[in-house]
Amino acid sequence: MDFSIKPLDAKSGFASLKTGCIAVAVFENKIISSAARALDGKGEISAALKSGDITGKAGSTLLLRNLSGANAERVLLVGLGKEDGVTEKDFLSSLQAVARTFSALGAGDATLALPFDVVKTRDTAWAVRSYVLAAREAAYRFDTLKSKKEPAPAGVGKVAFAVPAAQADAAKAAIAQATAVANGMDLTKDLGNLPANVCTPTYLANTAKKIAKEFKLEVEILDRKQLEALKMGSFLSVTNGSVQPPKFIVLKHKGGKSKDAPIVLVGKGITFDSGGISLKPGAAMDEMKYDMGGAASVLGTMRTIAEMKLKLNVFMLIPSCENLPSGSATKPGDIVTSMSGQTIEILNTDAEGRLVLCDALTYAERFKPAAVIDVATLTGACITALGHHNSGLFTRSDDAHDALANELLAAGKQAGDTAWRMPIEDSYQEQLKSNFADMANIGGPPAGAVTAACFLERYTKKYTWAHLDIAGTAWKSGAAKGSTGRPVPLLTTFLINRAQSDNKPTR
Incomplete structure (x- = not known):
């Protein structure tokens, strides 16, 4: 599994991003993140929230395809809970949900465009480390001694983290540390x-x-x-x-x-x-x-x-x-x-x-x-x-x-x-x-x-x-x-x- 950093302008860079899947955050009370707003060209994301297809609760996910406002093939909506009170537990459960979804997704690559600093007591580097560990946990298999191994789902092989340019170096260091x-x-x-x-x-x-x-x-x-x-x-x-x-x-x-x-x-x-x-x-x-x-x-x-x-x-x-x-x-x-x-x-x-x-x-x-x-x-x-x-x-x-x-x-x-x-x-x-x-x-x-x-x-x-x-x-x-x-x-x-x-x- 390969992890990388993609420095982006949070206000304008997401809509043009070409990737197999981009994960963006939504919150309870029908609130969407800035990255989600950038992709919500004809209101498809807002409509999904309004209709109740996704509640925004921590760990909830909804996969959408061919959104008019996105260059990505797929958009994964990820619930983080209450916008003004995302807890560490909420954020980790959401990362685990993303990792599970990506592990069974047909896309070759994906981008995480979540608000990585949304937990008040944690920083972007912590969020990046946490996702790498969650993804590796989801990918772990122990079938060494099985004569007939079950084929592992192909899943997403490359994951990029969309972070502000100023945080790119810290995020790269976090990837190296978490991988080790x-x-x-x-x-x-x-x-x-x-x-x-x-x-x-x-x-x-x-x-x-x-x-x-x-x-x-x-x-x-x-x-x-x-x-x-x-x-x-x-x-x-x-x-x-x-x-x-x-x-x-x-x-x-x-x-x-x-x-x-x-x-x-x-x-x-x-x-x-x-x-x-x-x-x-x-x-x-x-x-x-x-x-x-x-x-x-x-x-x-x-x-x-x-x-x-x-x-x-x-x-x-x-x-x-x-x-x-x-x-x-x-x-x-x-x-x-x-x-x-x-x-x-x-x-x-x-x-x-x-x-x-x-x-x-x-x-x-x-x-x-x-x-x-x-x-x-x-x-x-x-x-x-x-x-x-x-x-x-x-x-x-x-x-x-x-x-x-x-x-x-x-x-x-x-x-x-x-x-x-x-x-x-x-x-x-x-x-x-x-x-x-x-x-x-x-x-x-x-x-x-x-x-x-x-x-x-x-x-x-x-x-x-x-x-x-x-x-x-x-x-x-x-x-x-x-x-x-x-x-x-x-x-x-x-x-x-x-x-x-x-x-x-x-x-």
Whole structure:
């Protein structure tokens, strides 16, 4: 899909524009946009509104052909809601409606001539980015493993954004940025949607190698012997029941100054989670192929920032393995020693994500990071708490961690990939007490997402850290089952903002 900018005079340029389809806005109360007025030569658009063929409500559309006032073959009327109060949600639903219509349209090219600055809290660049992501979402297909692929609708292959000349450069930059984000999200979706017999720890490692080769990043893959030498006993305990070899994946994007401390992203890479000896119920267990959603999202993020050539040092760590039952699997009651030297009583082998992440978080210390963010489909309790709208965000409460939390929350709102801050307090740590080890790996049913984060927090004392629980946002179930690509937009926006902050000139 190709996107471009078409600088136009909003008052006079639309009628002469030759294109397969031009999308213009209409509003409730029979109001039409300036671009629509330019095409309303004999009043066909006004008549459509007056007759009720389109209401102007957000997300409504009506396709017209051969309008007397337009040089375009087709005119797509797009409802934006109330003219004096178009909300962000209204505008996004309208963009999604346009993307769906264009994906099934016979035209080869199209032009968006919407009022991109109609949302008071957003600018044209945001609107352009949002449409690119909506269009790529509408175009996404995962049929790699089907022997007979359904033919994808041809749809519109080229989309131009009609914007004022003064905004053209910002709009072009927005296209490039959104395309990179969409490419990262597509990678994340593909990895998540692959079955566990294909997307193994080795497959994730090879994916990291491909990204490194394409974008000239540094990559290192640690195997079992190296993990044993590092004394990653907690991580290795999860691998005991599987024949698939574990992989610890390190990928480095060195876009900043050599002396600058890196941001470290840590992604949980459990390529299939049966629960181990603490076996999960059979219903919907197939969805546990998505338990590497954290790994997939940080790989997608690394691909995005590498394509953008982001001027920031960002390192990625993925502890990856399967969690399966067998005669050699770790048992409830077993005690293991983590890389940090802390011992863990494993009361439930289905609480394995924290066991692989804690060693990765200890490994991150060697980079003397500016901040560490771990991303994991960690707890069903987070879905109970937040549903499928917000990812759970956990950090300690002090100046440095509050600042990091605020950055991540702001990036989520900016990207439309939101998170909600949850508590971490010493009182919750009491639930992790063990009679036989330094801690237990579960704290019981109450506040399960919080105690999981409290477990991880014990391994992050030497740096600023945040934890994102994406169990409710990484994939969808039911008829729409599939990976969402989240939280690539949140992470990417956070890193872009951090790079811009780090590269501001000092006085």
